[in-house]
Amino acid sequence: MNLWFHRISRPLVSEICQRIITDERKKLLAGNPAGSLTQLIEKISEECSQVYNRRIRGVINATGIILHTNMGRSPLAASVWQEAATVNTTYSNLEFNLQTGKRGSRGGLIPDLLSLLTKAESALVVNNNAAAVFLMLSALAGDKEVIVSRGEQIQIGGGFRIPDILALSGCRLVEVGTTNITTTEDYLNAVSPDTAMALSVHPSNFVIAGFTAKPTISDLSSNLPEGVILAVDQGSGVTTEQISGETPIIRHIQDGADLVCFSGDKVLGGPQSGIIVGKKKLIEKMSSHPLMRIFRPGKTILSLLEEFLIRKLNKEETGHTELILNLPEKELKSKAQKILRGLNRECFSIVPATMLAGGGSSPLKSLASWAIKISLNRKATDILKQLREYDPPIIGIINEDSVHLNTATLFPEDTAHIRNALKSLLSGNKP
Numbered sequence: 001m002n003l004w005f006h007r008i009s010r011p012l013v014s015e016i017c018q019r020i021i022t023d024e025r026k027k028l029l030a031g032n033p034a035g036s037l038t039q040l041i042e043k044i045s046e047e048c049s050q051v052y053n054r055r056i057r058g059v060i061n062a063t064g065i066i067l068h069t070n071m072g073r074s075p076l077a078a079s080v081w082q083e084a085a086t087v088n089t090t091y092s093n094l095e096f097n098l099q100t101g102k103r104g105s106r107g108g109l110i111p112d113l114l115s116l117l118t119k120a121e122s123a124l125v126v127n128n129n130a131a132a133v134f135l136m137l138s139a140l141a142g143d144k145e146v147i148v149s150r151g152e153q154i155q156i157g158g159g160f161r162i163p164d165i166l167a168l169s170g171c172r173l174v175e176v177g178t179t180n181i182t183t184t185e186d187y188l189n190a191v192s193p194d195t196a197m198a199l200s201v202h203p204s205n206f207v208i209a210g211f212t213a214k215p216t217i218s219d220l221s222s223n224l225p226e227g228v229i230l231a232v233d234q235g236s237g238v239t240t241e242q243i244s245g246e247t248p249i250i251r252h253i254q255d256g257a258d259l260v261c262f263s264g265d266k267v268l269g270g271p272q273s274g275i276i277v278g279k280k281k282l283i284e285k286m287s288s289h290p291l292m293r294i295f296r297p298g299k300t301i302l303s304l305l306e307e308f309l310i311r312k313l314n315k316e317e318t319g320h321t322e323l324i325l326n327l328p329e330k331e332l333k334s335k336a337q338k339i340l341r342g343l344n345r346e347c348f349s350i351v352p353a354t355m356l357a358g359g360g361s362s363p364l365k366s367l368a369s370w371a372i373k374i375s376l377n378r379k380a381t382d383i384l385k386q387l388r389e390y391d392p393p394i395i396g397i398i399n400e401d402s403v404h405l406n407t408a409t410l411f412p413e414d415t416a417h418i419r420n421a422l423k424s425l426l427s428g429n430k431p
């Protein structure tokens with residue numbers, strides 16, 4: 001039981017024990033035969049283990065989807081985590097100016113580092129990119145009009161719909177163009193004295209292909225009137241990474257976007273956050289908006305992001321997505337070979353696969369990878385479930401009725417676990 005105390009807390013274990021013992025008592029009173037003590041303990045352990053599965057725990061991502069929102073998107077480098085520990089386990093100058101001895105601004109060097117990374121005048125960090133979009137709209141467009149193309153009125157993940165967010169912020173949505181074609185003229189014709197902003201949203205989880213057109217950011221920037229803010233929800237946070245089809249933040253800034261917002265935990269590879277970069281005056285206006293008090297991240301996020309950005313600028317650390325996208329295909333295959341060494345090759349084979357950036361970062365980006373295909377006389381869903389019951393849980397995918405474990409997203413220390421899990425699958429294999 002000590003293990004379960006440690007894993008889910010003593011009171012939770014106690015609650016489970018009481019519930020199961022009460023159930024047993026009822027069964028006895030109803031005239032059923034008594035089970036053994038071992039059976040009772042087994043039942044309790046099983047229940048504890050189910051509760052433990054609801055706890056936030058490390059898992060092995062064998063899906064080949066690098067940025068999986070359900071699996072915490074981008075893992076942080078251990079070195080970044082360790083370096084930020086001090087700030088989090090002592091008092092810090094989070095909002096204290098060491099120069100003046102007075103209250104200072106939150107965020108340390110982060111705005112400076114982000115400016116260096118994106119060539120923007122200034123920067124601001126909030127809890128996530130959804131908050132970043134909402135803050136831009138609320139603080140800068142208030143009850144005014146915001147122009148959005150009909151091809152970009154999208155839903156990202158659960159419950160984040162651009163038209164709804166706009167309505168919630170109090171802005172009036174002015175739709176322009178059509179699903180597939182929107183022109184610069186469409187935007188210009190929609191401009192009125194009440195227009196505060198034109199918002200361009202990166203369609204990060206789908207593609208419109210075929211007969212399509214939309215103006216570039218530089219078209220919009222050079223044609224929109226001075227007073228209309230040009231904001232881009234870039235989403236994925238591509239800065240120095242080479243990802244085909246993705247426009248880096250720097251490019252948007254150079255092309256004349258006034259503001260660009262993106263997630264800190266997608267391609268960038270930092271902790272969960274929303275980052276807004278752009279014109280100093282606009283960033284200042286958002287910083288002093290009351291919503292900022294609601295959206296500001298805590299010291300944990302800020303210290304991690306600051307450390308990550310320093311290492312990224314020093315080229316000592318690479319974002320997780322970039323790291324994986326640059327892995328040589330040969331290495332991915334040899335990972336699979338290493339896992340399978342000496343194991344039955346009729347049950348486990350190495351097959352070509354693809355990896356995806358995922359997580360609403362780049363809908364088309366798929367690169368070659370390798371996977372272990374599991375061929376046992378058992379239902380694929382049962383095999384997936386058994387792999388999830390392993391400690392640490394292993395998350396695979398089903399491809400044409402077989403379970404595949406993609407090697408792209410595996411950490412070096414995962415290989416031994418997968419090997420053991422495959423061995424235990426084999427021993428329970430009913431031909």
Ligand SMILES: *Cc1c(COP(=O)(O)O)cnc(C)c1O
Pocket residue numbers: 128129130131156160201202203204233234235236262263264273274359360361
């Ligand atoms: C991912 C994404 C968001 C939401 O970002 P979160 O950090 O999950 O809040 C918003 N807009 C775009 C274009 C995105 O890709």
